[in-house]
Amino acid sequence: MSIILTGGAGFIGSHLCARFTKGRERVLVLDNLSRGKEEYLFSQSDQNYLFFQKIDVANAPLVASVVKEFHQKYPVDIVWHMAANSDIQAGIKQPSVDLNDTFMTTFSILEAIRPLGIKKFTFASSDAIYGDHGPKLKLTEKTGPLLPISCYGAMKLASEALLSASAESFLDHVWIFRFPNVVGTPATHGVIFDFINKLRRTPDRLEVLGDGTQKKLYIHIDELLEAMDFIVSNSNEKMNIFNIGPDDSGCAVTQIAQAAVEIVSPSATIVYGTEPRGWVGDIPKFLYSVDKLSSLGWGSKSSSIEAVRKAIVEISGQGSEKV
Amino acid sequence: MSIILTGGAGFIGSHLCARFTKGRERVLVLDNLSRGKEEYLFSQSDQNYLFFQKIDVANAPLVASVVKEFHQKYPVDIVWHMAANSDIQAGIKQPSVDLNDTFMTTFSILEAIRPLGIKKFTFASSDAIYGDHGPKLKLTEKTGPLLPISCYGAMKLASEALLSASAESFLDHVWIFRFPNVVGTPATHGVIFDFINKLRRTPDRLEVLGDGTQKKLYIHIDELLEAMDFIVSNSNEKMNIFNIGPDDSGCAVTQIAQAAVEIVSPSATIVYGTEPRGWVGDIPKFLYSVDKLSSLGWGSKSSSIEAVRKAIVEISGQGSEKV
Numbered sequence: 001m002s003i004i005l006t007g008g009a010g011f012i013g014s015h016l017c018a019r020f021t022k023g024r025e026r027v028l029v030l031d032n033l034s035r036g037k038e039e040y041l042f043s044q045s046d047q048n049y050l051f052f053q054k055i056d057v058a059n060a061p062l063v064a065s066v067v068k069e070f071h072q073k074y075p076v077d078i079v080w081h082m083a084a085n086s087d088i089q090a091g092i093k094q095p096s097v098d099l100n101d102t103f104m105t106t107f108s109i110l111e112a113i114r115p116l117g118i119k120k121f122t123f124a125s126s127d128a129i130y131g132d133h134g135p136k137l138k139l140t141e142k143t144g145p146l147l148p149i150s151c152y153g154a155m156k157l158a159s160e161a162l163l164s165a166s167a168e169s170f171l172d173h174v175w176i177f178r179f180p181n182v183v184g185t186p187a188t189h190g191v192i193f194d195f196i197n198k199l200r201r202t203p204d205r206l207e208v209l210g211d212g213t214q215k216k217l218y219i220h221i222d223e224l225l226e227a228m229d230f231i232v233s234n235s236n237e238k239m240n241i242f243n244i245g246p247d248d249s250g251c252a253v254t255q256i257a258q259a260a261v262e263i264v265s266p267s268a269t270i271v272y273g274t275e276p277r278g279w280v281g282d283i284p285k286f287l288y289s290v291d292k293l294s295s296l297g298w299g300s301k302s303s304s305i306e307a308v309r310k311a312i313v314e315i316s317g318q319g320s321e322k323v
Numbered sequence: 324m325s326i327i328l329t330g331g332a333g334f335i336g337s338h339l340c341a342r343f344t345k346g347r348e349r350v351l352v353l354d355n356l357s358r359g360k361e362e363y364l365f366s367q368s369d370q371n372y373l374f375f376q377k378i379d380v381a382n383a384p385l386v387a388s389v390v391k392e393f394h395q396k397y398p399v400d401i402v403w404h405m406a407a408n409s410d411i412q413a414g415i416k417q418p419s420v421d422l423n424d425t426f427m428t429t430f431s432i433l434e435a436i437r438p439l440g441i442k443k444f445t446f447a448s449s450d451a452i453y454g455d456h457g458p459k460l461k462l463t464e465k466t467g468p469l470l471p472i473s474c475y476g477a478m479k480l481a482s483e484a485l486l487s488a489s490a491e492s493f494l495d496h497v498w499i500f501r502f503p504n505v506v507g508t509p510a511t512h513g514v515i516f517d518f519i520n521k522l523r524r525t526p527d528r529l530e531v532l533g534d535g536t537q538k539k540l541y542i543h544i545d546e547l548l549e550a551m552d553f554i555v556s557n558s559n560e561k562m563n564i565f566n567i568g569p570d571d572s573g574c575a576v577t578q579i580a581q582a583a584v585e586i587v588s589p590s591a592t593i594v595y596g597t598e599p600r601g602w603v604g605d606i607p608k609f610l611y612s613v614d615k616l617s618s619l620g621w622g623s624k625s626s627s628i629e630a631v632r633k634a635i636v637e638i639s640g641q642g643s644e645k646v
Contacts, residue, residue: 092488092492095430095433095434095485095488096434099430103481107418107422110418111418111419129484131487141467141468142467142468143467144464144465144466144467144468144469145464145465145467145564146467146469146484146487147487147562148484148487148488149487149488149490149491150488150491151485151488153484153488154481154484154485154487154488155481155484155485157480157481157484158426158477158478158480158481158484158485161452161469161471161476161477161478161480161481161484162418162474162477162478162481164454164469164470164471164472164477165415165418165471165472165473165474165476165477167472168472168473169415239470241468
C-alpha cells in the first residue's frame with residue numbers, strides 16, 4: 001500500500017519522505033515548494049519509491065484528480081498531511097496565508113480522498129491550538145477552552161475540527177500530533193535559524209526580540225519522527241490526539257541565545273528587548289503535558305535545551321545558501 | 324453608532340433585526356437569502372433604520388467594499404454575525420456548504436472590518452462544537468477535547484478559533500454564544516417543522532427518524548434574544564464565551580412527537596425507527612451546563628419542552644406556504 005505525503009518537500013515532510021522511501025514504501029509527495037525544496041527530496045530519497053507533484057495542496061479539484069490517478073495505479077492506505085504555512089507572523093499580518101496553506105490544504109486533501117475509500121489520516125497539529133493559559137496550567141489533550149492567539153493556531157484547530165467531523169462520516173482512524181517547536185536541518189526559519197543568521201551578519205552582537213524570558217518546548221526532528229511512528233503503530237482509536245514533546249518545562253530564549261553565541265560566535269554580546277512577549281501571537285511561557293504519550297510508552301531522550309544545542313550545531317553547519 | 328448584521332434575513336437574524344430597528348439602531352443586513360427571506364425583514368422592521376444588501380457573506384472582496392462604504396456614512400460599532408448554513412445534514416453530504424456558509428462567512432466579515440477599526444463582534448456558535456461526550460459529562464465552556472462530529476460543528480469551531488486569534492490581533496471584545504436548538508417562527512427546517520409538515524401530508528401517521536430517545540435542549544427565540552442581549556450588556560472580557568439554554572436535560576424526540584400530534588393532528592399514530600441516532604452528525608443525548616450564564620445573572624424561564632410546545636403552536640399557525 002502507498003502513502004500520500006503533503007508538504008513532503010518541507011522540513012518535517014522531507015524527513016518523513018526519506019524514512020518512507022528507505023522502508024520501500026511508495027510515496028506521492030504533494031508540495032507547492034513555497035518553503036519546501038525539491039533538493040530536500042531528491043538528495044536523500046530512493047527515487048524508485050518517490051513520486052513528486054508540485055501543486056498547491058489547497059487547490060481541491062487539482063488535488064482530487066492527481067490523488068485519484070495515483071490511487072488507481074498504486075492504492076493508497078494512509079495520508080500524512082504535513083503541508084501548512086510555518087511562518088506564524090506572516091499569517092498574523094495576512095490571515096489568508098494560514099487560511100490557504102494551513103486550513104484549505106486540509107479541506108482539499110480530505111475532499112480528494114473521501115470518494116476513494118482512503119481511511120487513515122495523520123495530521124501535524126500544534127501546541128498553538130491551545131492559546132495562552134498562563135504559565136501554571138499544564139496543557140493536556142483535554143484542556144479547554146481552546147483559544148488560539150494566532151491565525152496559524154486557529155487554522156490548525158480548524159483542521160482538527162474538520163478531521164473530527166470526517167472521522168464521524170468516512171475516516172476509520174485519525175492521528176493528530178500536537179507538535180511543540182521542531183528543530184534540526186534543513187532549517188528555513190525559527191529562532192535558532194534567525195540567531196545564527198544574525199550572528200553571521202554581525203558576529204559581535206546578537207539582538208534578541210523580547211526580553212528573552214519566553215520559554216518554549218523544543219524537540220529534535222529525529223525524535224519527532226520516532227514519536228509519530230510510535231503513536232501510529234500503538235494507538236488505534238478513531239481519534240488519536242497526542243501532545244508530543246520533551247517532558248520538561250522548555251528552554252528560555254536566553255538559553256538559546258547563549259548556546260548560539262557559544263557555538264557560532266563566542267565573542268558576541270547579547271542585547272535583549274524589554275517586552276516579555278516577542279510578537280503578537282507569541283505565548284511567553286506554558287506547561288505542556290506529555291503524560292498521554294508517556295502512558296502509551298514513548299518518551300523523549302533529549303531535553304529541550306539538548307535538542308536546541310544539537311540543532312544549533314547542525315544548522316550552523318548546513319549549506320551557506322540556506323543560512 | 325450602527326450595526327452590521329449578517330444572516331439578518333434568516334430565522335434568528337430577522338428577530339434581531341426587528342429588535343435593533345425598533346430600538347432605532349441603524350442596521351446593515353447582509354444575507355444571501357439562501358434560507359432567509361426579504362419578507363422576514365420588511366414585514367416587521369422600521370424601514371428608516373434598515374439597510375439591506377443581498378450578498379454572499381463569504382465573498383470577501385465584495386463584503387469588504389459594501390461594509391467600508393456603509394461604515395463611512397454610518398460608523399459601525401459592532402458586528403452581529405449570524406450568517407451560517409443551518410442544515411447540518413446538507414453539510415455532512417457536501418462539506419463545501421459549511422465551509423462556505425458557516426466558516427468563510429466568518430473569515431470574510433472579519434477581513435472586511437479589520438482595516439476599519441470596528442472592534443466588537445458577536446457570534447452565533449453552537450453546542451455542535453463539543454461533539455459526542457456521552458450522556459453523563461456536563462458540557463461547560465471549558466470542556467475539552469472539542470471533537471465536533473458534523474461539518475457544521477467543525478466550521479463553527481473553526482470560526483470560534485479565528486475569532487480568538489482576531490481578538491489577540493485587532494478586536495476589543497468578542498461574544499460567542501453557544502446555542503442549543505432554537506425554535507419559533509419563521510421556521511424553515513428542524514424537527515418541529517418536519518413533524519408538522521409530515522402530519523399535514525399524512526394526518527393519520529407520524530414517522531420518526533431514529534427510535535425517539537434522542538434528547539436535546541431547546542430554547543425559544545424570544546428567550547434567546549433576551550439571553551444574548553443580557554450577555555453583551557453584562558460581560559466585558561476580551562473573549563466572552565457562553566453556553567445558552569434552559570437549565571434542564573432537554574426533551575426527547577418522543578415528547579416532541581407526542582406534542583406535535585396532540586396539537587396538530589390528535590388522531591395520528593407515531594411510528595419510530597430503531598436506531599438511537601437519527602443521522603450521522605446527530606448526538607443522541609448530552610448534558611449542557613448553563614452555570615456560567617446563571618452566574619452572570621440570566622436564566623431561562625421556559626424548559627425545553629415548554630419552548631417546543633410554544634413553537635409547535637406558532638409554527639403550525641404560520642403561513643401555509645412555509646409549512
